Amino acid sequence: MTSMIPSQARPTGGTTWKRSVRWLRNNLFSTPLNSIVSLVCIYVLWEILSALVGWGLVHASFSPSKEFCGEVSGACWAFVHDNYRFLLFGTYPAESQWRPLIAIFMLLAGILVSMNRRFWSPWLAVAWVVGFFVMYIILGGGVLGLRPVSSNNWGGLTLTLILAVVGIAFAAPLALILALGRRSEMPFVRVICVVFIEVFRGVPLISVLFMASLMFPLFLPDGVSINKMLRAQVGIIFFQAAYLAEVFRGGMQAIPSGQYEAADALGLSYWQKMSKIILPQALRLVIPPTMSTFISLFKDTSLVTIIGLFDLLAATKAAINDPTWRQQYIEGYVFIAIIYFCFCFFMSRYALYLDREMHKGMSH
Amino acid sequence: MAPKHPSDTARPLMALLYDKTVRSIIYQVLVFGGVFFLGWYLVSNVQTNLDEQNIATGFGFLDREAAFGISESVISYSPQDNYGRALAVGILNTIKVSLTGIILATIIGTLIGIGLVSKNWLVRFIGKSYIDLFRNVPLLLQLFFWYALITNGLPGVRQALNPLPGTFLTNRGLYIPIPADNPAWFWVFIAFVVGIIGSFVLRRWSFKRLEATGQVFPHLSVGLGIIVGLPILTWLLFGAPVEMNVPALQGFNFKGGLNMSPEFFTLLLGLTVYTATYIAEVVRSGIQSVPKGQSEASTSLGLKPSWTMRLIILPQALRVIIPPLTNQYLNLTKNSSLAVAIGYPELVSISNTTMNQTGQAVEGVAIFMTVYLGISLLISVFMNWYNKRMALVER
Numbered sequence: 001m002t003s004m005i006p007s008q009a010r011p012t013g014g015t016t017w018k019r020s021v022r023w024l025r026n027n028l029f030s031t032p033l034n035s036i037v038s039l040v041c042i043y044v045l046w047e048i049l050s051a052l053v054g055w056g057l058v059h060a061s062f063s064p065s066k067e068f069c070g071e072v073s074g075a076c077w078a079f080v081h082d083n084y085r086f087l088l089f090g091t092y093p094a095e096s097q098w099r100p101l102i103a104i105f106m107l108l109a110g111i112l113v114s115m116n117r118r119f120w121s122p123w124l125a126v127a128w129v130v131g132f133f134v135m136y137i138i139l140g141g142g143v144l145g146l147r148p149v150s151s152n153n154w155g156g157l158t159l160t161l162i163l164a165v166v167g168i169a170f171a172a173p174l175a176l177i178l179a180l181g182r183r184s185e186m187p188f189v190r191v192i193c194v195v196f197i198e199v200f201r202g203v204p205l206i207s208v209l210f211m212a213s214l215m216f217p218l219f220l221p222d223g224v225s226i227n228k229m230l231r232a233q234v235g236i237i238f239f240q241a242a243y244l245a246e247v248f249r250g251g252m253q254a255i256p257s258g259q260y261e262a263a264d265a266l267g268l269s270y271w272q273k274m275s276k277i278i279l280p281q282a283l284r285l286v287i288p289p290t291m292s293t294f295i296s297l298f299k300d301t302s303l304v305t306i307i308g309l310f311d312l313l314a315a316t317k318a319a320i321n322d323p324t325w326r327q328q329y330i331e332g333y334v335f336i337a338i339i340y341f342c343f344c345f346f347m348s349r350y351a352l353y354l355d356r357e358m359h360k361g362m363s364h
Numbered sequence: 365m366a367p368k369h370p371s372d373t374a375r376p377l378m379a380l381l382y383d384k385t386v387r388s389i390i391y392q393v394l395v396f397g398g399v400f401f402l403g404w405y406l407v408s409n410v411q412t413n414l415d416e417q418n419i420a421t422g423f424g425f426l427d428r429e430a431a432f433g434i435s436e437s438v439i440s441y442s443p444q445d446n447y448g449r450a451l452a453v454g455i456l457n458t459i460k461v462s463l464t465g466i467i468l469a470t471i472i473g474t475l476i477g478i479g480l481v482s483k484n485w486l487v488r489f490i491g492k493s494y495i496d497l498f499r500n501v502p503l504l505l506q507l508f509f510w511y512a513l514i515t516n517g518l519p520g521v522r523q524a525l526n527p528l529p530g531t532f533l534t535n536r537g538l539y540i541p542i543p544a545d546n547p548a549w550f551w552v553f554i555a556f557v558v559g560i561i562g563s564f565v566l567r568r569w570s571f572k573r574l575e576a577t578g579q580v581f582p583h584l585s586v587g588l589g590i591i592v593g594l595p596i597l598t599w600l601l602f603g604a605p606v607e608m609n610v611p612a613l614q615g616f617n618f619k620g621g622l623n624m625s626p627e628f629f630t631l632l633l634g635l636t637v638y639t640a641t642y643i644a645e646v647v648r649s650g651i652q653s654v655p656k657g658q659s660e661a662s663t664s665l666g667l668k669p670s671w672t673m674r675l676i677i678l679p680q681a682l683r684v685i686i687p688p689l690t691n692q693y694l695n696l697t698k699n700s701s702l703a704v705a706i707g708y709p710e711l712v713s714i715s716n717t718t719m720n721q722t723g724q725a726v727e728g729v730a731i732f733m734t735v736y737l738g739i740s741l742l743i744s745v746f747m748n749w750y751n752k753r754m755a756l757v758e759r
Contacts, residue, residue: 028486030483034483037487042486185388189391189395192395202733203736204699210716211733214729215726215729217413221409306702313505320512330512333509348500
């Protein structure tokens with residue numbers, strides 16, 4: 001990524017003091033108008049930051065007990081101390097909370113490993129499948145002497161992470177199939193993919209979730225039922241796969257037709273052509289929009305709150321509905337906003353890094 | 365007779381299997397069969413399940429009395445009206461909040477987008493921080509936050525905040541003054557619409573004249589004059605009414621003025637703040653997509669700065685901006701469905717109530733999905749038309 005903002009010539013020479021003065025003059029006080037704008041900005045920033053720091057740090061109570069909160073005018077962080085288990089694990093039985101904790105660590109470790117390009121191989125996919133399986137056993141229990149815990153009790157950050165990671169893991173391959181189908185020469189296959197993509201892209205996610213929670217049970221034969229979490233998960237996967245399919249299609253379209261023709265001329269089969277020539281180039285092109293789809297998938301998991309699943313947001317809402325913490329709604333929302341922010345910001349920075357890395361070998 | 369080699373008979377079959385057309389037909393028959401079977405299986409399950417629950421399929425329920433109240437509506441509505449009308453109220457409320465949100469988000473997003481390419485480091489820093497902050501937190505969480513802040517954090521009606529004269533901010537929503545009821549305003553609005561149409565006609569004509577005679581007609585300034593002037597003239601003709609309808613405390617609540625409910629206000633605030641971050645990025649990339657050489661070349665050709673902007677920079681920037689911008693409009697409209705969580709009665713929220721009361725889940729979901737699909741298709745048809753008009757014509 002190159003910034004298109006015309007960068008000021010890097011000041012060279014002079015002491016640090018002189019250099020900083022020059023930087024200030026070039027970037028903030030180059031013209032009278034610019035100086036006025038800068039001063040206004042400094043004032044606005046000062047007002048906002050002092051209010052935030054005053055509320056969150058200076059005038060806040062960090063005592064784990066709520067009784068001191070009446071004496072301070074700022075935040076009451078005892079909320080976090082009292083509720084963090086609830087926000088992380090939801091209503092998972094208290095004595096078994098090490099199980100969701102392990103699941104969270106497994107997911108985070110899996111993400112960190114997958115981010116490293118050295119581990120990118122088919123084995124990684126196998127490891128993920130095995131990992132999911134182990135995680136479901138740890139969470140669900142019922143074997144190896146683990147107490148069975150219904151998925152209705154999986155909640156909080158655990159549920160949010162599961163929905164997001166499983167969503168990404170399944171939406172990506174499905175999206176690839178849809179994108180290939182949409183560009184296929186077989187008319188019937190193409191029509192089905194187009195309809196699937198356009199329908200899911202044309203409606204709000206919440207309607208897909210409603211469909212999963214209200215309508216889906218009607219589709220199943222008598223006596224068969226699939227639990228709510230799985231239904232919501234499928235809804236999320238279908239929805240995001242439709243978006244991702246369009247991203248992938250864009251990448252495939254951007255590959256010059258000469259590449260397709262060259263592959264054909266070499267006598268490669270369709271799958272060889274796609275997996276060895278087209279997709280590696282196409283996917284590399286669409287890293288930024290792919291990552292923003294993943295980020296929006298992560299944020300969108302919060303919508304399951306509306307259909308009554310107990311994710312991080314729903315847990316927070318429940319915590320501040322408790323009469324004890326009714327006054328601490330700002331602390332509650334700010335706390336989980338920070339959690340969501342960290343994940344999403346981290347993902348967007350990783351996307352930038354990856355994009356740079358992938359294009360390293362391409363420029364001459 | 366030599367024994368027949370087994371592969372002699374198998375070979376034509378195998379060859380057939382490797383034939384491209386044949387294979388594609390086989391694939392398609394398989395896919396078609398799979399989809400058909402799945403669809404038939406699901407539909408038959410739905411039929412059995414509905415029969416068991418004694419739910420009649422069909423849209424007959426739309427004529428039945430809704431018997432639930434809706435807190436705000438554009439058209440008149442009472443609980444005695446039928447479900448059809450209730451859903452119409454929902455659709456109109458969706459359109460109302462989406463349109464207002466789109467206008468506000470475009471204004472704020474454009475301003476921030478311009479700030480992102482500013483030469484001033486601090487302006488860029490504030491713009492980037494705003495985007496990072498509001499883009500990386502789920503919209504639903506932001507809506508809950510604003511809603512809690514408005515209903516719990518703002519004072520009651522008696523201690524209402526009064527940031528601007530005549531404007532009141534309370535936990536019952538926002539009250540702002542509007543011009544008092546006067547027939548003049550209706551005609552001013554008509555004059556405004558006529559002005560817009562007139563200036564389009566003028567533009568057409570001036571282009572035709574330019575092509576025919578080469579003479580330049582200042583259609584932009586004259587057109588703007590018509591759009592602004594005609595309403596003002598109408599306003600003056602009606603005796604220039606200046607009376608305002610200012611909200612005032614009466615009994616337990618404010619009377620008069622324009623009232624935005626906390627739900628509407630929250631939704632508008634959330635959608636605007638959230639979508640503006642995306643629009644800002646769209647505007648920034650549009651501006652940056654036009655190489656600097658273009659404006660330099662245009663200046664060296666002796667074009668006036670305003671012409672450079674209008675004829676060289678904007679057409680190229682807009683080509684990049686319009687498609688993703690339209691996507692953001694669509695996203696905002698779809699995101700307005702999150703209102704179901706804070707109780708603003710838009711389409712999804714009212715469909716949800718309807719489904720809970722009647723059990724017509726299939727029809728309810730079908731209705732709101734169709735409406736959103738309709739909106740999406742309309743926008744994408746418009747987009748394709750616009751893209752064709754604006755796209756770079758290459759050889």
